[in-house]
Amino acid sequence: MPHLDLSISDDQAIAIADMFRLMGDASRLKIVLACLGDPRCVSDIAHVTRLSPSLVSHHLRLLRAARILRSERRGKQVFYVAADAHVRSVIADMVEHASEDEAGAPH
Amino acid sequence: MPHLDLSISDDQAIAIADMFRLMGDASRLKIVLACLGDPRCVSDIAHVTRLSPSLVSHHLRLLRAARILRSERRGKQVFYVAADAHVRSVIADMVEHASEDEAGAPH
DNA sequence: AGATCATATGAATATATATTCATATGTTGG
DNA sequence: CCAACATATGAATATATATTCATATGATCT
Numbered sequence: 272m273p274h275l276d277l278s279i280s281d282d283q284a285i286a287i288a289d290m291f292r293l294m295g296d297a298s299r300l301k302i303v304l305a306c307l308g309d310p311r312c313v314s315d316i317a318h319v320t321r322l323s324p325s326l327v328s329h330h331l332r333l334l335r336a337a338r339i340l341r342s343e344r345r346g347k348q349v350f351y352v353a354a355d356a357h358v359r360s361v362i363a364d365m366v367e368h369a370s371e372d373e374a375g376a377p378h
Numbered sequence: 379m380p381h382l383d384l385s386i387s388d389d390q391a392i393a394i395a396d397m398f399r400l401m402g403d404a405s406r407l408k409i410v411l412a413c414l415g416d417p418r419c420v421s422d423i424a425h426v427t428r429l430s431p432s433l434v435s436h437h438l439r440l441l442r443a444a445r446i447l448r449s450e451r452r453g454k455q456v457f458y459v460a461a462d463a464h465v466r467s468v469i470a471d472m473v474e475h476a477s478e479d480e481a482g483a484p485h
Numbered sequence: 486a487g488a489t490c491a492t493a494t495g496a497a498t499a500t501a502t503a504t505t506c507a508t509a510t511g512t513t514g515g
Numbered sequence: 516c517c518a519a520c521a522t523a524t525g526a527a528t529a530t531a532t533a534t535t536c537a538t539a540t541g542a543t544c545t
Contacts (some may be wrong), residue, residue: 312521312522313521313522313523314520314521314522324521324522324523325522325523325524327522328521328522328523328524329523329524331522331523332523332524346521347520347521347522348521348522349521349522349523
C-alpha cells in the first residue's frame with residue numbers, strides 16, 4: 272500500500288473535524304460507546320459512565336444534534352442508541368484502531 | 379455482525395479521546411492529511427493548507443508531541459510526516475470512513 | 486561575521502466548551 | 516390532581532484552546 276495523498280475541501284475538513292471533536296472528549300466518548308449496542312436510558316448511561324445525569328443529558332443533546340445517536344421515549348425514560356449501522360461501524364472502527372496503539376515510548 | 383459492547387477504562391477513554399481531539403480541528407486535520415504521504419516542509423504545509431506558517435508550527439508541535447507526526451531536519455527546512463505506518467492507516471481509515479457519510483438529512 | 490531564509494516560541498486575546506447547580510418539563514401511578 | 520421519578524434546560528463559571536503578532540532561534544551562503 273503506497274503513499275496515499277488525501278486532500279479534502281475546507282467544508283469536508285470542517286465536517287469531519289466536527290465529528291472527531293465530538294469524540295474528542297472522554298465523557299462523550301464513553302457515552303457513545305455505551306450506546307453502540309442496545310438502546311440505553313439516560314440514567315443507565317449516567318450510571319455506567321459514572322457521570323452526572325445532567326452532564327450526560329447535555330452531551331446527549333450534542334450527540335443527537337450531530338446525528339450520532341438517536342433517541343426514543345419509552346414511558347418515563349428516553350433511550351439512546353447509535354443512529355444507524357454506519358455510525359456504529361465507524362465509531363467502533365475508530366476506537367478499535369485507536370486503541371491498538373498505546374505503544375507510547377517516552378518523549 | 380451483532381451488537382458490540384465496547385467498554386473501555388477511563389484511562390483508555392482519555393487516551394483515545396486525546397487522539398480524536400487532535401483531529402477535531404479542521405486546521406490540524408488538514409495538516410495531518412498533508413503529511414500522510416511524503417514528508418513535507420512547514421512552508422509547504424502552510425501553502426497547501428492556506429494557513430499561516432506560525433499557526434502551522436504551533437499545531438505541528440502538538441501533533442509531534444502526540445507522536446502522530448515526526449520531524450526531520452534537512453538544511454533550513456524541517457519536514458514532517460506521519461510517525462509510522464500504523465498512524466497513517468488509522469488516520470486514513472478514520473477520514474475515509476467519516477467522509478463516506480455526509481448524508482445529512484435536515485434537522 | 487552578517488544577511489537572509491525557515492521554523493519555533495511566547496504573550497495576548499478571543500472564543501469555545503465542559504461541568505455544576507438550580508430549576509423546569511414531561512411521564513407514570515396513587 | 517399530587518407526588519415521585521426521569522430527563523432536559525439555562526445560567527454561571529472555569530478552563531481550554533485556536534489564532535495572531537512580534538520576536539527569537541537555527542541554518543545556509545557569501
